[in-house]
Structure formats: structure tokens, C-alpha cells
Amino acid sequence: MDIKNKSMAVFVMNEDVRGIMAIYDDETHETPTFYKTFDQDLQVGDLIVVPASTRLGFTTNKVTEVDVEPDINRHNEVKWVAGSIKLENYQSYVEQENQMIAQINKLEKRKAREAVKEELEKSLGEDLKGVTLIEAS
Structure with missing residues (x-):
């Protein structure tokens, strides 16, 4: 088996990893980005912290889809969700x-x-x- 994208191997090795889609700005109608997470509580509409090329290395995104089936032949690196923002607090x-x-x-x-x-x-x-x-x- 040849996994072209090694960042997808975790989906094969651990069934607890979830694929999610998220966007930076829902007003620009951008294409959602695929991320991976162990957080089983994430829901559509939640805000998450994800890696970015900003000066602090992170930004926020809004979850648009959860439990997305991963494509292990995906070409781009899939990054981890760093955390979620609990707006209730x-x-x-x-x-x-x-x-x-x-x-x-x-x-x-x-x-x-x-x-x-x-x-x-x-x-x-x-x-x-x-x-x-x-x-x-």
C-alpha cells in the first residue's frame, strides 16, 4: 500500500480521528479546508483554532462539516485542529x-x-x- 500523503496515515491507524471541514470567513464563500481532530464534541458552527501562516502561527475557523470521510490519496498536507473555542464561557x-x-x-x-x-x-x-x-x- 502506498499512501501518497503521510499526513493522512493517522486516519488509517486510529479510528478516533475525525475529519472536519472549516472555513476562515463565511462571507467570502471560500472553499472549506479539511482538518483532522480527536475532538468528538465538535459540531457544525463551532469555532476552532487551526495552524496558519500568521505571526502567531494560528487563526480561527468555523466548522462547516463534521465526520468527513478522508481521502487518503489527498495531495495537500492535512493539519490538526489545535483546539476549540467555548463561546459559552x-x-x-x-x-x-x-x-x-x-x-x-x-x-x-x-x-x-x-x-x-x-x-x-x-x-x-x-x-x-x-x-x-x-x-x-
Whole structure:
């Protein structure tokens, strides 16, 4: 048996290796790239980290297909998925931060209102007592 592409041999030797297709930018309608991974939890739409020729050596891709049957005669080298990005953690952090910021804004608004009220009471003193500025209708 002559395997032309040695990077495909792992598919023959280990049945746990999955073939997946992924793209860098789904707006450009590029042809997906074939990758290999041991991650059995990857699903279509997941973000993954893959090798790239960028200055740090990695970039992100979006999974477009999972459990792709490998072509062991494929000519180009097949690279490994370096990892996946768990957006649930990120989204949870952002939501928690947004809630904290909302509470800070509420506190700042209340403190500002109290400061204005205190300043008015100092400035107007007795003249302010008993004065209703707005009546509910």
C-alpha cells in the first residue's frame, strides 16, 4: 500500500480521528479546508483554532462539516485542529460584566440624584420644605 500523503496515515491507524471541514470567513464563500481532530464534541458552527501562516502561527475557523470521510490519496498536507473555542464561557463573562455595569450605572445615577437633592436643600434650606416640584396626575 502506498499512501501518497503521510499526513493522512493517522486516519488509517486510529479510528478516533475525525475529519472536519472549516472555513476562515463565511462571507467570502471560500472553499472549506479539511482538518483532522480527536475532538468528538465538535459540531457544525463551532469555532476552532487551526495552524496558519500568521505571526502567531494560528487563526480561527468555523466548522462547516463534521465526520468527513478522508481521502487518503489527498495531495495537500492535512493539519490538526489545535483546539476549540467555548463561546459559552465568553458569553457568560460578557453577560455578567454587563449586569455589573448596569448596577454601577444605577448606583451612580442614584448617587448623583442624592447629591443634587442635598445641594438644593443646602442652598434653599427652609424655602424648599413643603414644596412639591411635580405632582402626579
